[in-house]
Amino acid sequence: MLNAGSRPPQLASARPGRPNVVRFLPYIRPFWRQFALSFTMAPIGVLLSITIPRLLGDVVDGPIRNGDARGVLWYAFLLLVVGAAEALISLIRRWIMSRATSHIETNIRLDLFAQLQRLPMSFHKSWESGQLLSRVMSDLGLLRRFMSFGLVMLFMSALHIVVVLTIMVTTLWQVGVAVLALVVPVIIATYLLLRRFGPLSRTLQDDTGDAASAAEESLHGVRVIRSFGRTAYAFEEYDKRATTLAQSGIRRTNLASVLWTLLEVFPSVLLIVVLIGVSFGVSAGTLTLGGAVTFVTLLLSLAWPVGGLGFLLSFAREAATAADRVSEVFDAPATITSGDAVIADPRGALSLRDVTFQFPDADQPTLDGLDLDVAPGETVALVGGTGSGKSTLVSLIPRLVDVTGGQILLDGVDVRDLSLTQLRSLIGTAFEDPILFSMSARENLTLGRPDASEADIADAVRVARAEFVYDLPWGLDTRLGEQGLSLSGGQRQRLALARAILVRPKVLVLDDTLSALDIHTEAEVEAALKSTLVGVTGIVVAHRASTVMLADRVAMLIEGRIAHVGTHSELLSTVPEYRELLSADYSIQPDLGGEA
Ligand SMILES: Nc1ncnc2c1ncn2[C@@H]1O[C@H](COP(=O)(O)OP(=O)(O)OP(=O)(O)O)[C@@H](O)[C@H]1O
Numbered sequence: 001m002l003n004a005g006s007r008p009p010q011l012a013s014a015r016p017g018r019p020n021v022v023r024f025l026p027y028i029r030p031f032w033r034q035f036a037l038s039f040t041m042a043p044i045g046v047l048l049s050i051t052i053p054r055l056l057g058d059v060v061d062g063p064i065r066n067g068d069a070r071g072v073l074w075y076a077f078l079l080l081v082v083g084a085a086e087a088l089i090s091l092i093r094r095w096i097m098s099r100a101t102s103h104i105e106t107n108i109r110l111d112l113f114a115q116l117q118r119l120p121m122s123f124h125k126s127w128e129s130g131q132l133l134s135r136v137m138s139d140l141g142l143l144r145r146f147m148s149f150g151l152v153m154l155f156m157s158a159l160h161i162v163v164v165l166t167i168m169v170t171t172l173w174q175v176g177v178a179v180l181a182l183v184v185p186v187i188i189a190t191y192l193l194l195r196r197f198g199p200l201s202r203t204l205q206d207d208t209g210d211a212a213s214a215a216e217e218s219l220h221g222v223r224v225i226r227s228f229g230r231t232a233y234a235f236e237e238y239d240k241r242a243t244t245l246a247q248s249g250i251r252r253t254n255l256a257s258v259l260w261t262l263l264e265v266f267p268s269v270l271l272i273v274v275l276i277g278v279s280f281g282v283s284a285g286t287l288t289l290g291g292a293v294t295f296v297t298l299l300l301s302l303a304w305p306v307g308g309l310g311f312l313l314s315f316a317r318e319a320a321t322a323a324d325r326v327s328e329v330f331d332a333p334a335t336i337t338s339g340d341a342v343i344a345d346p347r348g349a350l351s352l353r354d355v356t357f358q359f360p361d362a363d364q365p366t367l368d369g370l371d372l373d374v375a376p377g378e379t380v381a382l383v384g385g386t387g388s389g390k391s392t393l394v395s396l397i398p399r400l401v402d403v404t405g406g407q408i409l410l411d412g413v414d415v416r417d418l419s420l421t422q423l424r425s426l427i428g429t430a431f432e433d434p435i436l437f438s439m440s441a442r443e444n445l446t447l448g449r450p451d452a453s454e455a456d457i458a459d460a461v462r463v464a465r466a467e468f469v470y471d472l473p474w475g476l477d478t479r480l481g482e483q484g485l486s487l488s489g490g491q492r493q494r495l496a497l498a499r500a501i502l503v504r505p506k507v508l509v510l511d512d513t514l515s516a517l518d519i520h521t522e523a524e525v526e527a528a529l530k531s532t533l534v535g536v537t538g539i540v541v542a543h544r545a546s547t548v549m550l551a552d553r554v555a556m557l558i559e560g561r562i563a564h565v566g567t568h569s570e571l572l573s574t575v576p577e578y579r580e581l582l583s584a585d586y587s588i589q590p591d592l593g594g595e596a
Pocket residue numbers: 125359360361362366384385386387388389390391392393
């Protein structure tokens with residue numbers, strides 16, 4: 001798996017007044033030869049395309065006027081060669097650019113993915129996944145398409161227009177000036193329309209992200225939606241976002257159509273002016289018939305560059321918006337950064353010193369002044385009512401989030417000062433809701449230790465009572481997860497537990513990992529875990545008395561504070577809230593009662 005920390009983004013830093021799109025230039029730098037070649041070929045293409053009107057003029061004034069059939073054929077051949085050369089140049093340019101920009105897109109996408117891996121959980125909780133997906137996929141795709149052909153076409157169109165207008169002004173200045181007089185208001189109108197286009201394009205791209213989020217959420221929760229009979233409601237919710245998206249698309253296309261129409265009609269208006277101008281020129285004898293043909297054909301050659309300019313300018317605006325949206329993810333602060341310290345001989349002593357944690361949008365702390373020392377090899381169970389802060393506390397240990405006050409020390413070193421790679425290799429975590437990836441059972445198991453041997457895997461599988469993996473259709477190579485074989489909740493939990501054990505952690509954090517197991521399997525797993533936890537520091541979030549039995553000591557959380565610490569028997573006999581909390585299990589396990 002990608003080590004996010006090892007891939008710093010190449011994106012240039014933000015500067016006031018500098019458009020975000022410019023910040024992506026470092027990605028283009030390794031491919032500057034391809035870009036240089038493509039931009040050098042562009043003027044040759046323009047030159048060839050304006051050669052055709054010149055040849056047409058010459059054939060009219062020469063072979064056609066003189067009735068020279070061989071001459072006409074010769075010009076026809078020349079026209080064919082010029083046309084073919086123009087097509088070949090454009091083909092080569094496309095090949096070069098599509099290869100270069102695909103690499104650029106991949107590099108940006110990898111950096112963006114690494115950045116998403118680096119960003120703290122608070123970022124992922126506050127951003128809808130559809131919004132992130134639309135940035136990773138559609139915005140980057142749009143940027144690539146713009147770099148691949150939009151940029152060079154924009155350059156070619158502008159060059160073509162400038163060259164043709166210059167030829168016109170120098171050949172027949174009266175007509176040239178009239179054409180220029182018409183071009184200026186069109187440029188101003190284009191500029192004004194594009195200013196309105198920017199915000200519309202941003203809204204459309206944001207609405208695309210919203211629609212993607214709605215689709216992702218309802219597909220993810222399709223089981224819940226169906227079981228509550230809320231398919232119609234989910235459809236309505238998606239319909240709302242899809243309609244908003246369609247409306248934004250229509251508003252943007254309406255505006256773009258005005259721009260495109262303006263620029264498409266423009267050459268036809270120019271044609272009238274030019275036709276009147278050249279007919280005066282021909283009758284006054286200042287222009288030959290061939291010259292008139294060249295003039296008119298040159299003007300007609302403007303139809304695509306001018307018509308396409310509207311599309312290309314709006315495309316450039318959309319690419320700028322896509323760059324803004326992608327930059328927002330790159331600019332989000334990666335608050336969980338690696339420290340430099342490395343523990344030479346890790347033992348797994350864990351200490352909480354006045355640990356406080358408050359969610360950014362909460363008005364009071366979720367954890368408030370926690371102190372606890374867990375000795376190497378000791379197992380502490382965290383118990384407490386629902387919402388008392390157990391999961392929040394365990395997420396602080398591997399730094400999924402950071403404390404907002406106090407310190408968590410591992411072997412006396414503040415976890416924020418430790419190398420993140422070492423910290424996460426020392427801590428194995430398994431959550432209540434185990435996430436399995438769309439890969440083989442073996443890859444899922446070895447996620448935290450890709451070099452694990454068959455014997456290590458077998459050992460972890462045995463402790464977690466996950467032997468069922470060997471009975472899957474293709475054993476350890478069976479593909480699991482969203483697009484693979486689906487496992488039961490208990491099987492998933494056991495696989496996640498084996499994954500955490502396989503890391504051979506110094507600290508094993510189990511966040512209610514055994515909740516989906518039946519009582520017998522849980523007892524088996526616990527017995528095996530007990531032998532494994534020897535020498536490993538354990539932090540076990542527990543709801544059942546049976547899980548608490550794994551622990552040497554119990555810390556009871558009440559409203560974000562550690563209210564009681566002691567052995568299970570001590571708390572049972574001295575803390576009524578503890579007895580009450582575990583009463584369900586307590587009543588069905590008389591031997592526990594005996595212990596009390
Ligand atoms: N992003 C958040 N912003 C604000 N409050 C939050 C956020 N996430 C969780 N909380 C609150 O923090 C408190 C502690 O939650 P936590 O999940 O740690 O409890 P828990 O003890 O693990 O509960 P359970 O046993 O039900 O899993 C809860 O009141 C929860 O609503």
